[in-house]
Amino acid sequence: MVLLENQLLSAINNHNQKDAVYFYQQISKQIHRQLFNRPCYLRYAKNYLITLNTLLYQNASQNSRKINLLKKRNSIMKEIEKQTCIESLFNFGQGMIKSYIALSCHKYTTTSNPLVNEALWYIHNHLHKKLSLKQVAHEIHISSNHLSYLFSKYVGCSFCEYISKAKIEKSKCLLKNTSLPLLDIALECGFSSQSYFCYVFKNSMSATPKQYRDQHQYPK
Numbered sequence: 001m002v003l004l005e006n007q008l009l010s011a012i013n014n015h016n017q018k019d020a021v022y023f024y025q026q027i028s029k030q031i032h033r034q035l036f037n038r039p040c041y042l043r044y045a046k047n048y049l050i051t052l053n054t055l056l057y058q059n060a061s062q063n064s065r066k067i068n069l070l071k072k073r074n075s076i077m078k079e080i081e082k083q084t085c086i087e088s089l090f091n092f093g094q095g096m097i098k099s100y101i102a103l104s105c106h107k108y109t110t111t112s113n114p115l116v117n118e119a120l121w122y123i124h125n126h127l128h129k130k131l132s133l134k135q136v137a138h139e140i141h142i143s144s145n146h147l148s149y150l151f152s153k154y155v156g157c158s159f160c161e162y163i164s165k166a167k168i169e170k171s172k173c174l175l176k177n178t179s180l181p182l183l184d185i186a187l188e189c190g191f192s193s194q195s196y197f198c199y200v201f202k203n204s205m206s207a208t209p210k211q212y213r214d215q216h217q218y219p220k
Contacts, residue, residue, distance in 0.1 A: 111154040
């Protein structure tokens with residue numbers, strides 16, 4: 001079971017939905033074989049999913065603010081308790097796996113500078129909005145010039161370059177791991193329209209979003 005859990009975590013961290021769902025299904029089969037004839041089978045299965053949820057939370061918390069993840073973890077725990085049969089429970093667990101894959105799309109590299117990390121956290125949690133250097137600097141209580149300097153020093157690129165890269169990376173993850181329409185992905189990544197999103201994406205990736213999705217999306 002530990003090996004399967006490690007493989008599951010690796011697949012989630014690599015945004016690999018196909019493998020993550022496969023490893024989860026193998027875990028579910030093991031649980032079924034081990035617990036099927038026991039009294040309170042549903043209770044045992046719920047307890048395992050709660051434990052797995054905690055493991056996924058701990059994995060996701062490495063690059064995210066724990067207060068937001070705590071709310072998600074606790075919400076999932078409540079939903080686990082609401083399930084009334086094994087089939088719905090295991091189906092919910094599969095949805096839980098996919099939700100943590102979506103969370104991994106928001107991960108970002110931290111730096112040795114706490115102010116930059118604060119800015120990065122704000123950016124990745126507000127990519128759906130129009131972000132400016134002045135706005136982000138205001139949120140973390142420093143000047144625009146100082147934030148610009150810190151980005152060049154600790155991130156290795158300008159603020160605007162980082163925003164563009166972050167939007168493209170998020171859109172790539174959504175194209176691979178969801179069936180969201182292009183317009184929804186465009187808005188989720190902070191683009192003003194689908195056409196502008198397609199234009200920027202093609203310039204960056206030498207492929208349209210649809211072409212990228214067709215080449216990379218995992219079979220459902």
